[in-house]
Amino acid sequence: MPTLGAIADDFTGATDLATMLVARGFRTVVAVGPDALGRADPALADADAVVVALKSRTAPAGEAVALSVRSLEALRALGCRRFYFKYCSTFDSTPRGNIGPVTDALLDALGARRTVVVPSFPATGRTVYRGRLFVHDDLLDESPMRRHPLTPMRDARVERLLAPQTGRPVARIGLETVRDGADAVRAALDEPERADALTVVDAVDDRDLAVIAAATEDFPLVTGAAGLAVGLRGPHPGAARTAPASRPGDPAVVLAGSASAATRAQVAHALDRLPARRLDLAALRADFTGALADLTGFARESWAADPGRPPLLYAVADPDDVEKVTPEGAEPASELVERALAACARTLVGAGARRLLVAGGETSGAVVSALGARTLAVGAPIAPGVTWARAEVASPGGGGAVDLALKSGNFGSTDIFTTAWEQLA
Numbered sequence: 001m002p003t004l005g006a007i008a009d010d011f012t013g014a015t016d017l018a019t020m021l022v023a024r025g026f027r028t029v030v031a032v033g034p035d036a037l038g039r040a041d042p043a044l045a046d047a048d049a050v051v052v053a054l055k056s057r058t059a060p061a062g063e064a065v066a067l068s069v070r071s072l073e074a075l076r077a078l079g080c081r082r083f084y085f086k087y088c089s090t091f092d093s094t095p096r097g098n099i100g101p102v103t104d105a106l107l108d109a110l111g112a113r114r115t116v117v118v119p120s121f122p123a124t125g126r127t128v129y130r131g132r133l134f135v136h137d138d139l140l141d142e143s144p145m146r147r148h149p150l151t152p153m154r155d156a157r158v159e160r161l162l163a164p165q166t167g168r169p170v171a172r173i174g175l176e177t178v179r180d181g182a183d184a185v186r187a188a189l190d191e192p193e194r195a196d197a198l199t200v201v202d203a204v205d206d207r208d209l210a211v212i213a214a215a216t217e218d219f220p221l222v223t224g225a226a227g228l229a230v231g232l233r234g235p236h237p238g239a240a241r242t243a244p245a246s247r248p249g250d251p252a253v254v255l256a257g258s259a260s261a262a263t264r265a266q267v268a269h270a271l272d273r274l275p276a277r278r279l280d281l282a283a284l285r286a287d288f289t290g291a292l293a294d295l296t297g298f299a300r301e302s303w304a305a306d307p308g309r310p311p312l313l314y315a316v317a318d319p320d321d322v323e324k325v326t327p328e329g330a331e332p333a334s335e336l337v338e339r340a341l342a343a344c345a346r347t348l349v350g351a352g353a354r355r356l357l358v359a360g361g362e363t364s365g366a367v368v369s370a371l372g373a374r375t376l377a378v379g380a381p382i383a384p385g386v387t388w389a390r391a392e393v394a395s396p397g398g399g400g401a402v403d404l405a406l407k408s409g410n411f412g413s414t415d416i417f418t419t420a421w422e423q424l425a
């Protein structure tokens with residue numbers, strides 16, 4: 001029976017946390033939305049941890065809160081007693097939410113008063129020092145996250161980002177206290193000014209995260225990126241990862257809806273190596289079905305020409321490809337691209353695709369939902385925060401078991417679109 005329940009605000013974040021939990025000895029299942037928890041599923045009953053994947057990061061705050069609280073109740077009904085709210089290591093949010101409103105609501109639902117806020121994930125270059133969030137060498141607001149199409153991050157001070165989003169006080173614990181150990185952090189969290197607060201805690205390496213995890217082991221709720229899970233210990237060290245669903249040579253495709261800097265570098269690298277087609281926003285707006293048929297036809301022809309080179313369907317190669325202003329009366333580009341890539345995934349699975357690498361959190365949410373997957377089983381790791389996962393999916397042409405890699409926009413090496421497949425061999 002699972003005892004640890006996690007709620008992830010996007011799908012790449014859910015597999016990011018799940019791969020970390022497996023590595024820490026938790027048999028872990030990702031559930032696609034709270035409704036996937038309502039069924040008697042032996043995979044869920046046998047798990048030590050369940051991560052609910054939501055597409056709530058950019059939803060209206062009320063919707064994100066309702067989905068998250070519903071997920072909490074479903075996880076409780078499964079037996080979970082400790083909870084982890086997973087958000088982005090770059091704190092992707094707006095002044096209206098959703099990190100603050102969801103954290104407040106989860107605390108209220110649990111009858112708890114305080115928690116920690118820990119976006120640090122050193123394995124992927126995210127660290128927090130003196131309350132400032134760094135992405136590798138850059139402050140968050142000087143990193144490419146400044147120009148994210150949905151959640152542009154224009155400040156690096158986590159307290160200042162969070163304060164307008166929450167009804168609770170926001171406090172901080174500095175690295176000096178963390179370096180004094182778990183008892184010192186516990187004592188700081190017990191001080192009156194942090195008793196009802198959301199406390200941002202500095203962490204620049206995995207030892208700091210282990211100290212924070214130890215100091216909060218009796219908290220009903222912790223919040224952060226996947227890094228905080230470094231300090232957790234599950235009951236099954238060496239927990240098995242699931243075997244691939246596909247075999248080498250099975251049709252594969254890369255669907256990239258992310259505009260993030262790492263994805264753009266990965267697209268640039270792949271353009272010389274893989275058959276590639278960029279989504280044409282004007283064509284999709286003029287004739288969605290026709291434009292879709294062009295894209296999926298291109299993928300099918302690519303499989304026929306060379307099954308060893310997965311086609312790449314991508315949205316953005318250059319920052320200028322990001323549409324700044326939606327033409328009057330038109331569907332916003334972000335929704336259009338998500339809808340198009342989700343539809344491509346459905347059609348291509350029906351045409352035989354068994355390996356899908358999806359770049360982008362929102363994009364992954366759209367694709368996995370369109371494929372009707374209910375749970376994801378963690379498979380072979382690809383890179384920090386990125387893993388293969390196995391899912392049963394449906395499509396009009398026929399479904400079955402597929403391998404999915406949901407890659408956060410900013411994760412993965414430059415060659416990931418050409419090398420990730422090696423982990424399935």
Ligand SMILES: Nc1ncnc2c1ncn2[C@@H]1O[C@H](COP(=O)(O)OP(=O)(O)O)[C@@H](O)[C@H]1O
Pocket residue numbers: 149150257258259260263315316321322323324333334335336337338359360361362363364407408409410
């Ligand atoms: N040309 C474009 N103009 C505007 N938005 C776009 C464009 N191409 C893609 N997008 C949108 O940008 C968003 C990227 O978010 P996401 O998929 O979460 O990627 P990331 O993981 O990099 O944040 C998606 O909603 C996607 O549809």
Ligand SMILES: O=C(O)[C@@H](O)C(=O)COP(=O)(O)O
Pocket residue numbers: 010012013014016017087088089090121225226260360361362385407408409410
């Ligand atoms: O914590 C992280 O950085 C990731 O797990 C994550 O949430 C990434 O989000 P996207 O970049 O939107 O995929």
